[in-house]
Amino acid sequence: MKRREFIASAAALLVSPRRSWAQETRRRLGFLAVGDGSGQAINQTERALFDGLQNYGWIDGRNLIIEYRFSQPPDRLPASVADLIALSPDALIVAGPQATAALKSATATIPIVFVAVGDPVGLGLVQSLSRPGGNITGLTTVVPEDFLGKRIEILRELVPGASKIALLVNPGNPMHRLTLAEEYLSRTARKLSMALPIVEATTAEELDVAFASAAAQHVDAIVDVGDVLTWVEAPRVIALAAKYHLPANYFFRHSAKGGGLSVYGPDISDLFRRAAGYVDKILKGAKPADLPVQQPTKFELIINMKTAKALGLTMPPSLLVRADEVIE
Template identity: 50%
Template structure:
């Protein structure tokens, strides 16, 4: 078992014969873990938490939580996923924002050294809220991201609940407990003789909305009951 994309890539580099089950991984195809979701090939398979279509849902929930927001900043890391996946995700964000009537400000951060400049750009553009796209780097640097969002008084939506556990406002994404349970069935099937290459990579089917009410209070934000009622 390998937890996360980086661990799975390291395991894949270490062996071409021992079966590897990852859970969760970001973009398994774009990262080079598997050749395709339906036919992984090689000795690697598992569960993906990657769902680029959720970018629109996150914007919708953020707009509902902060109804008066006039501009939303979108923080993303170029190179976090394959070029095709990145373009698709950014396009989905643009379409969703247009439907919601909310202008977006795309802000790049290639590494932690870009964070201060990125948040300064958000302030200059007068962004009233923030959505952070999926990235292993953002999860690794979650303490600093969450602190900067609090410092700038930005209600923020994240793709991973780890950032909410660290003090972020809210997240919407795959239910990791469900993914890990399903990964256990993959391990069982491999131990019984099924080849990893014959097990398609499964994508998330259960999602969770996590809200940190302590952070909402610190931001002076009252989350509408219609949003709270959907939280896990």
């Protein structure tokens, strides 16, 4: 054997086992994402998960394979769940309550980490926040009971004298049915001394009807309670608020970036970044049942001054001082 051939053969023996070992230890993560609404791409907020995973040494395509499926549009959800389960991933990560419930119903064995589920206990996804049990844990958007009241107060500061503020809800979202019970709304309305009519939308087209209904009821402002629908359809919701000249408060940061008047809610990007820590623990052998459900630690108040001016609103200095970000 020639010297050059011998060296090449020896190098192959050294490299091949190492390459094979790397392939065998590559882990698989299934990601059931909301995406950007097209069913083709991860949205910017969800990308914070990748930053978190890299902090723990997990790199997609190197030691981790991330399989993406999307829960939006809604008719894709059953097929997306079936596809991910069929891949037998080492762990699953999922965004939103409807998709989380669908994924949990599909497997009792594959570990699941959820993100942005408001009340996982009330929805029957976990036994308790401290001891979730089963194959699922994650990060909730659960907020204090007076959270809705705080959002309404923000609008009342922006629209002094407001006496009727509509709540935009999705009756298909189990979280809305759970948290906006009639007794709670009546108590909140009495406490704030105002009317809180509900307008509903489960599809993009119904958003138009909901805003027309709010305008017909002569509301002073509107609160987007927060849902996958209004996340994906944020541009439409913002345009409708502008069309009907309605000051609005939104749940998600990107609504303010897209022209929404105000946002108050948990930092969802931070939740995705923190979810990477649970993925890391699970891939290293931890059981979801032993990982307490985590709650949000960062909330954001964002004000869009350009939109405020377009609506003819005078921004209270007290609100500007409290804002985490002011968009000029």
